[in-house]
Amino acid sequence: MPLLDIKNLTLEINTGTQVIKALDKINLTVNSGEIRALVGESGSGKSLIVQAISGATPPNWSITADRMSWNGNNLLSMSEQKRRQILRKDIGVVFQHAIASLDPSVTLGEQLEESLPDQLIEGSWFWQRAQSRRKVVINTVHKVGIKDHEQYLRAYPHQIPTDIGQKLMLAMALISQPKMLIADDPTRGMETTTKVQVLKLLSRLNQTRSLGILFVSHDLLAIASMSHSMTVLYCGQTVESGKMKHIRKRPLHPYTKALMDSAPSFSKDLPPKSQLPTLAGTIPTLQHLPIGCRLGPRCPRAQRACVNVPAVRKIHDHSYSCHFPLHRDKV
Amino acid sequence: MIRILSRYAILFSLTLLSLCALSFSLIYLFPAEPVTTLTGITPQNLMQHEALMNQYHLNNSIIVQFADYLSELFAGNWGVSLISGQPLSEEIMLALPATIELSACAMFIVIVVGIPLGCYSGLRAYSTTDFTINSISVTAYSVPVFWLAVLFILTFSLQFGWLPLSGRINLLFDIPPKTGFLMIDILLADNVDRAAAFSDALLHLILPVLSIACISTASMIRITRRSIIDVLNKPFIIAARSKGLSSKQIFFRHVLRNALLPILPLMAMQITTLITNAMIVETLFSWPGIGNWLIQAIYQRDYSALRMGMLAVSTLVVMITIAIDLFNRLIDPSREKYESVTI
């Protein structure tokens, strides 16, 4: 029974003048204890998915999905109150810019205590509850790898370095012992040393607490080593998803292949001083999306049939949506 | 903390000094005899003129004169009004509280009505209610205050006869002015029917306060609305919502606090326009405040009263502005100066 199951999620943004289909039939499943990577170039709508899941949508967005369920119950049809309960208890979200995602006028200790649900603290009298609340906050902060918690808990967001901020965001997400963690590219713009620290922390949590992680990123190297499965996204369409091993060995979608080739460490047989193979053209802007398969104009194998949207095909849990996949010449 | 306090103390004393220098320069700028502008007494003959000149050291150097002028100021000897002959400190201490009382009530209404309405229209941005509130506030903001006061007089007191239109209280109530604040004086006055006096004073207060408050409330609504919309677009609101907080919690814990912080420096500017409007409206409602007193002084060319009136009002306003700035600097943790806040 997958933790999070999303099928055919479409998101239309009404920008006053025209309606843009930012996400087109997204399929995404995360099982408990599984690290799924969601990969796509910037501007492919990754953070839109995260916002769609958390329900924090501005009025001019309209979300339709065949199924968007959490542990079996459908998120879309749920009451606002119930959905917020799940978000608070079971899902933790970590955003990209840590400092910007923290309230500048509230101390970090307060913000951490605020995201702690009441069920997790004991004590009948309010001062007991406050003490236990502080205790939980302090050991979560330790768990996330910040030693000197005293100084940081009293500080304000603009007074702390970004990596500490990132760790605090993580602590804030984990404090409610969620079942699933959505990390929206937490390591972007970090030096490799701190980046490795954060990734190791995430995988350790996954093993010890079998925490499902949806890791959204565009940095293939970091993810390949730790995630179990991967979904590739292009311009709001899921092009391929499946086990990490299969995709690395035999990518079926040309875009996934191009992505793999562009990461130097994968293709070992690259002759010295040769050009890295990349796809021609650039990502189309939201206003000028091509019809049918959105990779169409840039795909070297594009043919007339690519004009209509390719259906999703599955080969025992390795699904792709392309008319002319690699390694399998017939349709 | 101490560094900030000392910095503001220096700023305040510097501004106070520049204001005193300004009022000192008025002695020579006004087209009357320097002696009369300083003391308010027109010397009848040459002998009295000489006596006054050296009593106030007017013949030696500017610096000594200025030093002596400052010591006179702090000693409380502010000179005498040219026309009425009363000591200026007495007259100002009687007129200033009236204006303070009027502006305070107006500011109270501005805050109590302006901020909730601003938040309301900010939260429901770009909806019809927001549009109506915004258009009402734009209209109210651009009404000239004296015309609004005249319209209020014509409708509420002459047409319907509900409200009195002049003075702070019906003069038949004999309230000895102890503190200058009418509400307190009523409590202190003994042989007067307090309930009747209180309700009469309130009735007299309504029209002037409403005509001042309208304009400032309108601009407060616009400022708050703009600030709320800016905060709502900030990323930490999306983060808070994804933490599963209810909209009410998000508003009161995060949105309201972050929206009100940049408004404080603008409140200081609001106070300046409020007091200017109060001084204009006082002449219409014959409210015995400092504005009315100053305008009478300019009509009578009472130069010593003008000099002291200017010093008193500008010191009051500058004190309030700097106090608000200091208060804002202290409680605003983010140190990030809200320099260019748009209205």
Place this chain on the structure above:
Amino acid sequence: MSRFSLYDDEAHPSPWQHTWRAFKSSHIALVGLAVLLLFVFFAFFAPLVAPYNPTYQNTEALLIPPSWAPNGSIAHLFGTDALGRDLFSRILYGCRVTFGTSLLVVIIAMLVGVTIGTIAGMLSGVRSSVVNHLLDALMAIPTLLIAIIIVGILGSGLVNSMWAITLALIPQFVHHTRSFVRGEMKKDYIQSSTLDGASNLQLFYYSILPNMIEMLVVQGTLALSIAVIDISALGFLNLGAQAPLPELGAILATGLDAGYLAPWNIAIPGVSIFLMVLSITIVGDGLRSALRKRVNR
């Protein structure tokens, strides 16, 4: 290899066109602009348009109600005041006096304010912060107070009240310019031009000024609405324009004396001041939101 570009390159409008398109999108702003242009037209062409000389006293036509009232005559569109002067032409000349002087006041205040602000902005260090804090504090002094002092020194009259309001508006421009310039100086494109050896003056003229124009226009409209209200307030208090000069505030004040017999003498000048300030505020708002739309994209 042949480049196959399917989508044409977007026509990137210049910032001005963009602001204008955003401004045009809100209809209220356009209506406000139309009314404002009407006032500007009156301000410049009042003598041609006004039917009568504003100070001509026709003693047979005392207190005639406006043309739409039952016994009003079309000869005097807005009726006449207590001295028999035609109210319509007085309002037109009033627009010329009030609106014209406030335009002048804002331009002078802007010129002086910007120069001081830029100088204060550019030279950093203790001096400029002291100057700025002092100006901020002096900005707090109510405009009416400055006007009273200047009338005390120079005597009442329209020109003196103009000086008073210019003095009151300068600190506002200085403050905004200084904060804008300090903000710009931190940016890299200033750094790069200083590295190219640009002197402070060239720096200001070529890099800071073009960006500042929009901020100045927005501040200008705000200052214009404040100037119009202040000049008419001073006229109303008989500190600004003196008796025969047709200034909207003064017309309202004289209209007050015969207020009950001739209510239109109060209503019409008040409405014209209100419309003038309303149109300025709406245009200012439209500009500000258009500018914000362009900046946030």
Place this chain on the structure above:
Amino acid sequence: MHKWLVWPVISTALLTLLGGCSPQKYSANYTNGLVYCSESDPISMNPQLDTSTTTADATAHQIYDRLLEFDTESGRIRPSLATSWSVSDDGLLYRFSLRRDVKFHTTDYFTPGRPFNASDVLFSFNRWRLPQHSFHNVSGGYYPYFESLGLADNIADIKAVSPYEVEISLKQRDSSFLANIASDFSVILSAEYADVLMSQGIPERIDRLPIGTGPYQYADYQKNHYIRYDVNNDYWQGTPASKALIFDITPKSSLRLAKLMTGECDAVAFPARVDHQIIREREDLVLAEKPGLNIGFWAFNTERPPFDNPSVRKALAYAIDKNTLIEAVYFDSATRAKSLLPAASWAYQADAQDTGYNPVLARQLLDEAGVAPGFTMSVWAIPVERAYNPNAQKMAELIQRYLADIEVEVNIVSYDWSTFRRQLRQGNHDSVLIGWSADNGDPDNFYRPLLSCDAIPSGTNRARWCNPAYDEILDRAIQTEDVDIRKALYFQANELLFDKLPMVPIAHAYRYQAYREELSGMVINPYGGIRLGGVTKQRD
């Protein structure tokens, strides 16, 4: 998401609105008192020191009494503090017997030891009569009314024959002497109070904190704001009905009318002509009307060239059209003035010569007198309303346009009332629009204070015109009792005035008094200040 925010916002807005308007009508009279809206501040609390109507209104009939009074209906003299009086047949000796047990005011700053007697009369008269009197130079030593009449040097001696008997002997006969004794300015002060103040070394307090025998006593005065009087419980003509009297000083006439309408004022001074129609239409207001003994005129400062040349003055007189001035400023509630005296006075000359409206002749006269076009002159306009000139500012603007037709530029000068009078007395005006209301029925009260030589230092001679022949005619006129001789002499004076034209008489206006209909006993006093002693207010 925001439904919960709707409720607090709506409630605060409603609360502030509802709290405000109490639907029932605002009734201003909580306590039993009378509020009179006056138009300006009195110069001092002692009418002897100033001739302006404002000072007379505020003090003369409220705080003080006089030896004799004018009867409000018939205008004839009747006894007041002097129960009876007799005149010797050569008209040089006047004997007054005084009223007994009349008490002065008991206030927190003075309690009288003895009732009113002859020493108070002696003190009140000698103060302005004898320059070497201890109180003469107190508060300026300047008594305009008595100086303009030259009364001081006409009185030979004043003696107290007994504690309640006073004898005044004159050097020459003066037919208007009794009328002057009954005018607002010859009030009776308290000698005992004066001695107390002199011993305390603060004599000027007698004119700031007044003590008199009138119906009301002084309580408190705030400049530009209000004067408060308490009732004099042991007043010799019976305690007045209203417990307190307030003079609410409201310079703007439209504001005075507004306060009358809302009931914040029970009576107002000088209602503007333009509002008369509205007052008549409202049934809760009353507009009393009486032909006034006054004159509004345009006086030229004859000491300043070119106004010292009579032909220039004549030219300016021909340049203005008096009928339109009367219609526009007085709204036809005034009669055109040919000479100084109004029709109500017995010495009125119906066929006096008058200047018509002839701008061409005016320009001609100016050219002959060498006054080039573009000549600028100042016209001073009194800032307050007066019976004789309800709107001097408006009249000045009309004159400004008339003179513009003959290329004479006019700038209008006006200050606050007390500053205006001070500058006017120093004589730095070119011309002034002002007037005079009679203090008694005698024609001499018009001719002497306005144009006699010794009226220049006293400040009432606005034209600063001194003509010995004119003074000689006036002195001869007050010598005789015979009405016909005096009439002929005043006709002679009129011709001299028309020839020299130091001032252009414009109009004799009606006097108006506006008050609420629940007031009774409100009567227009033909001569001098308002009388509020006998006014009562029914509870509505």
